[in-house]
Amino acid sequence: MPKKAMVILTESMFYVLMAFRSGEMCGIDVADYIEKQTGGRIRLGPATLYTILGKFEKEEYILETQVEGRKRTYRITERGLEAWEAELIRLKQCVADAEQLIPEEGGQS
Amino acid sequence: MKRQYKPGQRIRRLLPCPDYDYTAMEGWLEDMAMEGLHMTQDGLSVWKGVFEYGEPQNVAYRLEAVQDTSMSEPDPEQLELGEKYGWEYVASIKDFFVYRSTDPSAREMNTDPAVQALALSAVKKRMGLRLIFYIGWPLFYMFYSFSRHNPFELQSFLDVGTIYWVIFYMMLLLTCIIGIRRNIASFIYMKNIQKSLLQAESVPDKEGWRKRTRGYRREICVMLASLVYLVWIVIHFFFFQPGRIPLDSYQSTLPFANLQDLLGEEYGAYSPLTLPKYVNPLEPNQTGPEYRMRHVVGDEPNTLWEKGDLLASRIMEYSECAQFTKDDGTSLQVGMEIKYYHMRSPELAKKLVMELCQAWHLTLTPEAAADEGMLFVHTWEWSGYYAIIRKGNMVLWANYYQNPEEMGLTLEAWTQSLCDSLGE
Numbered sequence: 001m002p003k004k005a006m007v008i009l010t011e012s013m014f015y016v017l018m019a020f021r022s023g024e025m026c027g028i029d030v031a032d033y034i035e036k037q038t039g040g041r042i043r044l045g046p047a048t049l050y051t052i053l054g055k056f057e058k059e060e061y062i063l064e065t066q067v068e069g070r071k072r073t074y075r076i077t078e079r080g081l082e083a084w085e086a087e088l089i090r091l092k093q094c095v096a097d098a099e100q101l102i103p104e105e106g107g108q109s
Numbered sequence: 110m111k112r113q114y115k116p117g118q119r120i121r122r123l124l125p126c127p128d129y130d131y132t133a134m135e136g137w138l139e140d141m142a143m144e145g146l147h148m149t150q151d152g153l154s155v156w157k158g159v160f161e162y163g164e165p166q167n168v169a170y171r172l173e174a175v176q177d178t179s180m181s182e183p184d185p186e187q188l189e190l191g192e193k194y195g196w197e198y199v200a201s202i203k204d205f206f207v208y209r210s211t212d213p214s215a216r217e218m219n220t221d222p223a224v225q226a227l228a229l230s231a232v233k234k235r236m237g238l239r240l241i242f243y244i245g246w247p248l249f250y251m252f253y254s255f256s257r258h259n260p261f262e263l264q265s266f267l268d269v270g271t272i273y274w275v276i277f278y279m280m281l282l283l284t285c286i287i288g289i290r291r292n293i294a295s296f297i298y299m300k301n302i303q304k305s306l307l308q309a310e311s312v313p314d315k316e317g318w319r320k321r322t323r324g325y326r327r328e329i330c331v332m333l334a335s336l337v338y339l340v341w342i343v344i345h346f347f348f349f350q351p352g353r354i355p356l357d358s359y360q361s362t363l364p365f366a367n368l369q370d371l372l373g374e375e376y377g378a379y380s381p382l383t384l385p386k387y388v389n390p391l392e393p394n395q396t397g398p399e400y401r402m403r404h405v406v407g408d409e410p411n412t413l414w415e416k417g418d419l420l421a422s423r424i425m426e427y428s429e430c431a432q433f434t435k436d437d438g439t440s441l442q443v444g445m446e447i448k449y450y451h452m453r454s455p456e457l458a459k460k461l462v463m464e465l466c467q468a469w470h471l472t473l474t475p476e477a478a479a480d481e482g483m484l485f486v487h488t489w490e491w492s493g494y495y496a497i498i499r500k501g502n503m504v505l506w507a508n509y510y511q512n513p514e515e516m517g518l519t520l521e522a523w524t525q526s527l528c529d530s531l532g533e
Contacts, residue, residue: 010223012221012224028193044220045217045218045219045220046190046196047225048218051176051224051225051227052224054176055227
């Protein structure tokens with residue numbers, strides 16, 4: 001199941017990688033970034049965020065760069081970037097497929 | 110009537126649900142908080158929860174899957190994230206860390222069901238391993254036992270008592286079945302939860318936890334009863350064997366010959382021999398006659414115990430130590446230990462003989478096993494003569510030592526006399 005989960009990134013996972021794309025961050029910064037970026041639509045729960053960070057570190061999508069007290073800072077890796085871009089392409093394709101359908105539906109109605 | 114507690118009073122409660130049912134556990138802890146019972150820091154174990162009485166409050170509890178079993182508490186980063194969003198870490202229980210929040214607007218711990226399912230994978234994997242262990246160890250035990258000896262051996266039944274031993278095995282089996290059932294249930298529960306989370310279906314609700322976990326306490330009661338019984342059996346076996354009585358106060362007739370019967374008057378006047386209470390095994394004289402005599406007759410010479418059982422009408426353990434002194438002053442010291450069983454049938458007697466031979470690493474041919482009489486006789490230089498004898502339903506195991514060794518009975522004479530005396 002973990003393998004399967006990583007084939008397609010969930011929305012939360014996608015945004016976490018996106019956050020790291022903008023620079024090195026710690027977990028709390030990631031949560032704040034996502035909340036801000038999505039206008040409060042996505043508010044990551046602490047357990048969700050911690051699980052994603054752990055999983056990404058294991059999959060080498062992110063790398064720990066600094067530990068300061070309880071705070072850990074990570075940066076995205078090449079592998080993480082590839083995963084994010086692959087997901088982006090998949091999402092774009094989804095949107096393109098949907099948009100193709102909308103004019104047809106408009107024409108029919 | 111509802112019990113009254115003082116503010117700050119500590120209260121212990123048994124867990125009402127299995128530790129793997131995390132939604133039931135959350136439901137229970139939240140119900141307790143509504144009654145004013147708030148879990149103390151690190152106040153949770155697999156058996157019980159410790160609470161402190163205070164104001165009844167609406168508290169949200171969340172159990173989060175432990176990712177790394179080597180950690181006794183959450184990672185600092187995990188703690189930091191929790192605290193930032195209003196969740197306080199309280200305790201850990203087996204596969205979960207417990208958090209709570211009194212803030213109704215606190216952000217939910219899990220906001221992505223697919224990620225939560227991912228977190229539960231580690232727990233499911235551990236449950237799977239536990240299940241393999243629980244199924245594996247009884248199989249291993251059976252294989253190991255049967256390869257070495259029969260675990261249902263007659264001697265264990267006779268030593269402990271048939272009824273006690275049968276109940277012991279039944280309790281053991283029941284505990285094993287409950288353990289396996291619980292592990293299967295935990296694995297299936299976790300698998301279903303993961304499936305529900307991935308398919309965005311609802312997970313088992315907290316409100317219905319009481320109904321869902323109704324059978325749990327019954328299981329715990331059975332397991333506790335088994336445990337108490339197992340402990341009782343061990344204590345009973347090691348500390349409460351039938352009391353030994355001195356030979357001179359024994360009123361009934363012995364079913365076998367004693368030392369006086371065996372040696373007669375030829376070796377002089379009979380007198381019971383008292384051995385020193387303690388022989389230090391580190392003393393240089395540990396191979397001397399006195400040490401060897403004690404080895405044969407045990408710590409309580411000139412005593413016996415007797416009992417009956419479902420499989421044997423009479424079981425005896427007999428130990429005698431005596432000195433025969435002639436008029437010219439020469440003396441012979443003799444020690445003998447006997448285990449006697451009057452079995453309920455000749456078949457049981459035959460089986461017991463086979464077991465005794467196996468226990469003493471003696472090879473008994475099928476022909477010898479079928480015969481009656483002196484089935485096995487042997488002498489060991491260090492500890493004297495040994496014999497295993499069967500006559501009808503009667504089985505006798507005996508060990509005999511005499512000092513000086515050149516005086517007294519020969520091995521053949523001793524076994525023949527003992528055999529002839531059986532059942533007379």
